[in-house]
Amino acid sequence: MNRRAATFGRHAVLLVGAVAVVVPFLWMFTTSLQTRAETYTSTSVLPTSWHWENYAHAWAAAPFGRYYLNSVVMALGIVAGHLVLDALAAYAFARLRFPLRDQLFVVLLAMLLVPTFVTVIPAYSLVAGFGWIDTYAGLIVPRLADVFGIILLRQYFAGIPQELDDAARIDGCSRAGTFFRIMVPLSMPAFATLAIFSFLFAWNDFLWPLLVTNSDEMRTVQIGLASFEGRYGTTWNYLMAGTVMATVPAIAVFMVFQRLLVRGIAMTGLKD
Amino acid sequence: MHRTTRWSAAAAATAALALALTGCSSGGSSTDPSSGAAGGGGGGGEVKVEIWNYWDGTNADVFDQMVKQYDEQTDGVTLTTATIPNADFLTKLRAAASSKTLPTIAIGDLIWVPQIAQIGTLADLSTMLPSDVLSDVNPALVSYGSIDGKQLSVPVSANNLAYMYNRTLFTEAGLDPDKPPTTWDEVMSTGKTILAKTGKPGYELFTQAGDNGEGLTWNFQVNLWQAGGEFLNADNSAAAFNNPAGKKALQYWVDLIKAGVSPYAAWGEFEKGQAAAAQEGSWMVGIWASDPPFDFGTAKAPAPADGKAATNLGGEQAMVFNNDDASAKAAADFLAWFLKPEQVTSWCEKTGMLPVTTTVATGSDYLGWVKDSQPALLPFVEQMPDAHARPNTPLYPQISLAFAQQIEKALAGEVSVDDALANAEEAVNQVIAQG
The missing domain is CATH 3.40.190.10 (Periplasmic binding protein-like II)
Structure with missing residues (x-):
């Protein structure tokens, strides 16, 4: 009896949590299928009408195809940059011995405390000086590496036994070889985590793409969505239809990498 | 040696990546200052x-x-x-x-x-x-x-802003939808009728300051001007609303709320069909034209019987x-x-x-x-x-918020009309003094 009560309690808590997570998405979906008049008057969380044409209208309201392409190029560029550059820096901090290494790492940690907004204007000035306004370079290059990724990977690398490196080095493997053949394969879960974070950061980023792009040719999905929130009222049905379309890739990436992350953990567990 | 070459190869690859990305630029930027x-x-x-x-x-x-x-x-x-x-x-x-x-x-x-x-x-x-x-x-x-x-x-x-109303609710309340109110007194009397007959508030006001204040402030200015008042003095150096005109306008709002004609609630009741009328912007006509949420009508902003016509731009x-x-x-x-x-x-x-x-x-x-x-x-x-037009000072956004936050207290029934105006005057003058 007591156990049943505990189970019931646990499920009640989980149910509340699930509802809290799902309802906003459901509301988004419901609103995306309403007419404009219904967005003012309807109070239902479940869909009451099915205006699928909202999706076509939202898609046609701005060059969303181009926005998607730009978002994908930008996100992939940033993810690739983070995976490569962060990993190289993290490896240096985890394994190489060089003067002031630990002090530099503390400085790097301190940089986590600097809000992004502080660096936005100087970064913008640099990008403008390079003539990168309204280019992919402006969208990607300033964000190719990030402190969070370096620290994440460095902590993971530091947890891999030094003996594995040593064994490889004794067998004649080069320093770069130990990095690519030992560290990288063993760190897949960390790379998957970083890839998820980087992709979501890049995909959802609004301020920087807004600042460095002007034309429809370079705009990203998130800025396209903002155009539904006009000065004279928001077209909620189209905004939500657009948001559903913009959320799908993020959810897909999360699901794919989530599986990889789990598998990665399983594999490393076996090797130990 | 071997090791070094590997690492410089990696560095070169990175540099090449950066160059490739720069190469992707979409032609010259049109914002080139030269x-x-x-x-x-x-x-x-x-x-x-x-x-x-x-x-x-x-x-x-x-x-x-x-x-x-x-x-x-x-x-x-x-x-x-x-x-x-x-x-x-x-x-x-x-x-x-x-x-x-x-x-x-x-x-x-x-x-x-x-x-x-x-x-x-x-x-x-x-x-x-x-x-x-x-x-x-x-x-x-x-x-x-x-x-x-x-x-x-x-x-x-x-x-600009004018009176917008729900014709269906007017009809339900037994009012003639072709005769919207033209004076403050009529807003009050039609509002009471609508409340009694339909149970819905007759006229929505923008009662909450929020984090911006301007929704309340610019709607209130219409009634302030109609009562013969001004918001700031001629050179925008001091508040000018703490006087009989300001009191008249704020008293009108407080009376509407006390009578239940205006809900003390977040803005949007009229647009949802839950209030019979509101002061709305002309852009709503265009937005609603193709797909109106209900049968709506428009009229000039009702003014006090002894006041002047005014609206906000x-x-x-x-x-x-x-x-x-x-x-x-x-x-x-x-x-x-x-x-x-x-x-x-x-x-x-x-x-x-x-x-x-x-x-x-x-x-x-x-x-x-x-x-x-x-x-x-x-x-x-x-x-x-x-x-x-509203005062053209760069401090206007802060002034508007300071004003709205004090006026909101009178609308909530926390302070009297006189106190709210005095507090708002002090708050606005402080914003101006601080520059």
């Missing part, structure tokens, strides 16, 4: 005019079409438009100002003009626009851009950044063209915004179109001569 005067940028002597605006939907489409039309009929000038989401418009301008990548023309909300004048150097349009253009513009709108003896902006689009003003002489001149030429009767008429008929020039607002062409195609706009158009 492009205007030098006529460079591969345009063969073309002067470049870049226009930033926040319009969306129909407004954006119509504006882009008109810019294209002007671009095609004008030699030596290339015009481009960029849409900047309105919430981030000033942020983007500030960033651009930090590195000389400002556009040639910025078209933004009229209350931004004094702030934008501080962000960059604006051209004085009084000498650059033909005098007949400026003299034809609505006086309240044109005076708004007069700062320190210069004309720093010209209006390109306008809207909104809309967009165009500002020209003085990046260089050639582009500033080309920008002024475009604005002069945009303010010609033909263009003003075309803009207003296609977007549902109100005309900024008197010729068009009182001309038979436009009025004929309103009567035939968009009769709900007529009260708004007729109000244009009574319209006031």
Whole structure:
């Protein structure tokens, strides 16, 4: 009896949590299928009408195809940059011995405390000086590496036994070889985590793409969505239809990498 | 040695990646600061005019079409438009100002003009626009851009506030939907009838300051002006509303709330069909025209029986950044063209915004179109001569918030009308004193 009560309690808590997570998405979906008049008057969380044409209208309201392409190029560029550059820096901090290494790492940690907004204007000035306004370079290059990724990977690398490196080095493997053949394969879960974070950061980023792009040719999905929130009222049905379309890739990436992350953990567990 | 080469190979690969990314750039940027005067940028002597605006939907489409039309009929000038989401418009301008990548023309909300004048150097349009253009513009709108003896902006689009009501609820309450209230007393009496018969509030007020305040403030200003008051003094150096006119206006609001005619609730009840009327912007007519949530009517903003007609002006003003002489001149030429009767008429008929020039607002062409195609706009158009503009000070956003936060307390019943006005006066004067 007591156990049943505990189970019931646990499920009640989980149910509340699930509802809290799902309802906003459901509301988004419901609103995306309403007419404009219904967005003012309807109070239902479940869909009451099915205006699928909202999706076509939202898609046609701005060059969303181009926005998607730009978002994908930008996100992939940033993810690739983070995976490569962060990993190289993290490896240096985890394994190489060089003067002031630990002090530099503390400085790097301190940089986590600097809000992004502080660096936005100087970064913008640099990008403008390079003539990168309204280019992919402006969208990607300033964000190719990030402190969070370096620290994440460095902590993971530091947890891999030094003996594995040593064994490889004794067998004649080069320093770069130990990095690519030992560290990288063993760190897949960390790379998957970083890839998820980087992709979501890049995909959802609004301020920087807004600042460095002007034309429809370079705009990203998130800025396209903002155009539904006009000065004279928001077209909620189209905004939500657009948001559903913009959320799908993020959810897909999360699901794919989530599986990889789990598998990665399983594999490393076996090797130990 | 072997090791070093590997690492330099990796470094080289990284550099190559960075170069490849730079190579992806989509041609020259139109914001190149040198492009205007030098006529460079591969345009063969073309002067470049870049226009930033926040319009969306129909407004954006119509504006882009008109810019294209002007671009095609004008030699030596290339015009481009960029849409900047309105919430981030000033942020983007500030960033651009930090590195000389400002556009040639910025078209933004009229209350931004004094702030934008501080962000960059604006051209004085009084000498650059033909005098007949400026003299034809609505006086309240044109005076708004007069700062320190210069004309720093010209209006390109306008809207104002009027009484909008739910005809279905009027009928349900046994009222004649063709006879909306014209005075404050009638707003109160019709509101009470509607509340008694339908159980729904008769007239919605913007009662909450929120984090911005302007919704409450600019709606309240209409009633303040109608009662004969002013918001700030003539040189915007002190509050001017703590007097009998201010008391009359605030008492009207408090009475409406006490009677239950106006809900003390978040804005939006009227738009949801839960309140019978509200003071709404003319743009709602255009937004609702194709797909109205209910049968709605419009009327001039009801005024006190012994007061004067008044409404509050909104809309967009165009500002020209003085990046260089050639582009500033080309920008002024475009604005002069945009303010010609033909263009003003075309803009207003296609977007549902109100005309900024008197010729068009009182001309038979436009009025004929309103009567035939968009009769709900007529009260708004007729109000244009009574319209006031808000104070043109860069401190206005803070003043508006400080004001709204104090007035809200009277609406919530926490302080008396007299105290709320005195507190608001003190808060507003403090904002001004702090600069």
